[in-house]
Amino acid sequence: MLRNKSEVTMKAEFSGKRLLILGAGIMQGPAISIAKDMGLYTVVVDADPRAPEAAKADRFECIDLKDKEGIQALGAKLQSDGGLAGVMTAGTDFSATVAWVAEKLGLPGIPYAAALNASNKDRMRRCFAAAGVPSPQFTTFTTKSLGRAPKKLPFDFPVVVKPVDNMGGRGCRRVNSSKELADALPETLEFSRSGKAIVEEFMDGPEFSVDAIVNNEKIMVCGFADRHIFFPPYFIEMGHTMPSAQDSAVIQSILEVFFAGVRSLGISAGYGAAKGDLKLTPRGPMIGEIAARLSGGYMSGWTYPYASGVEVTRGAILAALGHPWSPGPDRNRTSAERAFISIPGKVRSIHGLDQARKTRYVKNVFLRIAEGSPVRFPENNVTKCGNIISAAPSRNDAVNAAEKAARKILIRLAVNQKETDAFLAPRAGAFPPDAFSLPADTHAALKSLPVQPIPNLLRSSAGELSRIGIYPFPEFTECKIRDYAGRTPRESLEIIRVITGLALPIMEGEIQGIVLDRNFWNALIRGGYQGGIYFIDTLLKKLNKKRGQNNQ
Template identity: 60%
Template sequence: MILGAGIMQGPAIRTARDMELETVVIDGNPRAPCAGLADRFECIDLKDKEAIAEFALSEKKSAGLSGVLTAGTDFSATVAWVAERLGLPGIPYETALNASDKSRMRQCFRSAGVPSPAFITLDAVPGAAYELPFPYPAVVKPVDNMGSRGCRKVSGAGELIPAAEDALAFSRSGSAIVESYMEGPEYSVDALVFGGDVTICGLADRHIFFPPYFIEMGHTMPAVLEPEAAAALLDTFKLGIAALGIRNGAAKGDIKLTPSGPMIGEIAARLSGGYMSGWTYPYSSGVNPVRGAIEIALGRAPSETAPVRRWTSAERAFISIPGTVRSIHGAEEAAAIPGIRDVFLRAEPGSWMVFPENNVEKAGNVIAAAETRTAAAAAADRAARSILLRLAAPDQDTDAFLSEKSENPPAGQFPPDAFTLSPEQRSLLARIPDPDFLPAGKGSPQIFIIPFPGLYRPEITDYTGRSVPESIEAVRKITGLPLPFAGGGSENGSPVLGRRFWAALVRGGYQGAAYTVDSLIRNREA
């Protein structure tokens, strides 16, 4: 039995079928994307552990249910509840709670002396006079959610109350933790655990952006680390697994290499989501850890765990500014790039998008694999930049986002501008004329752009690595307009895009610029 029929559970369902096992898959969404892969699908809310246990018991009596697992969900505690009730292989329910509730997890680490940050637990929003028992910066997060939902960094007391409100709203149990912020690069690691023996199944660099939130814009497998540092990270991870009591199952950890050494962010009693256990580790190593997790769930030792190749696999995300998707361009082009293995679209025409504050609000992901890290990363980066989302105009959310002034953005502004300009470049931007709405003949064949040469240098890129010339080409592609640069009188009374266009590009990247063009056309044809 597999809990979850989303994209992240697809590898488990397919692997079980490849192992000639009958699959019974449960999800609360009757239209879950991988429900059709199951031999049998049952629609039950994954939070309803009693109903799932009752259903599992009937399956065991009628069909001989042999094991239960999940991957990439919040519901390892439900798995443990069912396994314990039915006498199936797995971890104890209390152990699963240790790995599901971040407050309990931190207490286990503290008791066992496992390096992890100082923390406190909140069951309500603190008062204005509340003082943390450790210095800022800190991180506030729900005790029982994944995907960085409700998780943010706070730099001072003035930010604590709104962060706590957000974290508590995302908590199913109504609790949050505040922990000391850990400086340093972050890594993800997967493992299989059988009889207390830990088999590492991948150590990856995580690429985290957009403070105060923690948005993973990708990961690269394997991580680039000195052997001593990697060994220290993995040793600390294993100590954390033991402290939680995980002896038979899987474990997924997020761990930082701080100036004082490795410190554990968290450990879940399951294989990872985020395309790691089901995609990037198999691509890089030739090993499918999901197979081992299924074997452990059946009471068997994991097999075929030794890597058979040493490639690199890179996953990259692409995001959107706020608005409603009008059309999507470039997905087929991205899929055709050498080295690209997968393209996952989370958006479609009509989707309402936001600038992500967590890892479930991204527009999609691409995955590449190659013999070298350079080739894999380059393919993934190129593919992510190839997929373009055109937003519908008019839209109040897009207008509000673009109207946030970019001339002098405050330090740490969120959402950030797509392009970071120097004071000199901002001064040049302010001096560009803005003739967008000068009278022009209806249906004029061309729209021109006033040049802004100070932005054309290749080192000036947006937060996905897209240069200004590449962004202009993206606007031309999705609008279908040539948009030549003005000069020499060639515009001859046609509409000309000036400061407003460039400010939209700086603020919202190619999407903001294309939206400005679409808005101008709509206004002229109204």
């Protein structure tokens, strides 16, 4: 909404002018809505004609965002047909296309060379090194150089391998040895459009995201968030919280490095945006990467406006028009974003969405899956199942609301899925992790539980299904550990009872009929409530099949 007299005047000034927006996904939704609110005529391009926000545009064109010449041709036609005021994007990896079009058509923007510096991590690291900006040492590999990779890197393990030209953590992981590196590089290179990857020093320490608007050498910070990264060796952002919990001196030290990085890439020599990921390492603040656009991950379009009252996307649109902007927080709240995930398989049903939406302080629930969708344990930031966004007067209220709502969303998996069976089978290795990480004594108690093959359980199936019980495992059920979403063993058991509709009592005294033993507990520990439900659903399907055969 327009909030003051100057914005009403601005709307009159912009009324009918055309803005070209790259991308029609969820992350570009705020840009399309705000541009229209400003009186601009929105021309939106995306390779997918069914993109979620395509229908919101005043005009939609189906063009691949990599096709900079095709988008330039559209922009030139718009100029000749009545004018084009600017071009922009938010939350995509195509800032170089934006800069190319702006430069070719004489529109406000950042230099194309600067956008390339911010889009290619090899170029980016070289710019940082030349300017003395704190960032990790690195070396570059290509598909052609794999067979002659050096036996020794110029820096020590652990290291991080990542494609030079992708986003969302695709193909990015930590490796701890030469053998792991040799195994990881081919996979990483598959995610690179140019067939290049960088290997760089691993930076230890908390991570932060920064959003800024750049306006002809002026860098205006519009958001600083704590990032919450999990599941090594990958770097999965399970959420962010803003404002940061760090004190002002630490934040300022991180921002000084960010400013230096933005300048070294050449982004500040124009009109646009910059998004940085930085770490506070034992050596001080260091840059992970800087992009020449606003952030995705719901930060620029949702959590920052909720926390501050400031629409940073409006600032990015004004920058694309060559117009000045002066942000100023209207309120002081906390906004938290949290993701929810799944073990591998195929979605049978999704539960708890309404309860999640009704949680106090929850503003949005974004669902990225549906019944029948394939799901996997995330190895990057685009394979999560959905996201919760909250906003509250206090940090604790915002964080608790988002995490509580995320725990309410429950994903039941279809049976007879090879990916789920493989995930729940006994395995060696650290990834994906067990839902519950057992203490040594609890693990020893698990090994002492009785176990019998599924066929034996089926032979003991006398009686009603509702009388299925569970063998006691108090060392686990009374344990204070939690799964990666924060659920306790008791809470997970109760979820299993609710979703399956079975009472599933813990069997005491003489045990008869179907009793879920160590195999069930293994499934629950490995896959959380999803593993427990999948085990029971598989057992019931086999049991019903057996009864059907007996009744023939």
